[in-house]
Amino acid sequence: MKAIKTDNLRIAMAQIAPVWLKRDETIAKMLVFIEQAADENCNLVVFGEALLPGYPYWIERTDGARFNSKIQKELHAWYMKEAVQIEAGHLDKLCELSAKRNIAIVSGTIECPNDRGGHSLYCSMVYIDENGLIKNVHRKLQPTYEERLSWSPGDGHGLRVQQLGDFTVGGLNCWENWMPLSRSALYAQGEDLHLAIWPGGVQNTIDTTPFLAKEGRSYVAGVSGLMRKSDIPDDIPHADLIREKSQEILANGGSCLAAPTGEWIIEPCINEEKLIIADIDHKLIREERQNFDPAGHYSRPDVTQLIVNRQRPGIVRFED
Secondary structure (H helix, E strand, O other): OOOOOOOEEEEEEEEOOOOOOOHHHHHHHHHHHHHHHHHOOOOEEEEOOOOEOOOOOOHHHOOOOOOOOHHHHHHHHHHHHHOEOHHHOOOHHHHHHHHHHOOEEEEEEEEOOHHHOOOOEEEEEEEEOOOOOEEEEEEOOOOOHHHHHOEOOOOHHHOOOEEEOOEEEEEEEHHHHHOHHHHHHHHOOOOOEEEEEEOOOHHHHHHHHHHHHHHHOOEEEEEEOEEEHHHOOOOOOOHHHHHHOOOOEEEEEEEEEEOOOOOEEEEEEEOOOEEEEEEEEHHHHHHHOOOOOOOOOOOOOOOOOOOOOOOOOOOOOOOO
16 A cells, blocks of 8 residues: 655646547546556546546537437437446446555546436546545536536535545536635635646636635646547547537647645646646645635634535435
């Protein structure tokens, strides 16, 4: 087992493209990168938003808002079939490798859970701890723009942090990172390593990453995926149409890491599939919290407070 040294953590950001809209093949690719991260003695490896099995890039390229479109129905049906149902064991291989190599994993995941009838999709951020246990599933609170034609709104159940060595780890999906109250919910739980996961786009990570780091006095990892026209498989529905309407690069990455000072540790990396590794030191967090702690000595709970509902909502309650 890899011992986590006091104050130090080695993290890996896996900037990769999915085997688009194919769950098992994408998992197989993820396992390769997890092994690489473990071989480099990393304590944590993070994948981008919706990587498993992929972001719904087809929507804006195929008239996605057209009501009752056969094209949209066929693509959505495929997406649903390839989505992850945790209860069915779809993440078991990730959990097994996590436990074997003693490495925590964060995966952007399209989840199709049983608890809401089993036919709606959520953009979820799954945290698997270093013992291979799924400790948290955060469903994106508000899908953005065309995402709302595919993903359902999530809930506050997953607004939680996890302990990894001396670090308190939390995270949000994509534009959730612009939601100040959601960030505050994590700050209040002691978050000092924030994982901002994105489908891929340096235009997002280059601005938000250093700002969030300086606001939270935390390390912030902006972890993105990649997507190229060449990553569109031949056998998915309407592959030729999607390619016809797509530019060569659909998502250019932009993974990066900022320090609690707001300064770059790793500047955004674009158009490259790679495992990005960094060592971070908790001592720097404690130094920066000396003058600003957003949920501690620089907060005023007597004036402003936040209430967070962490229940999983349901449409029915059975009383047998």
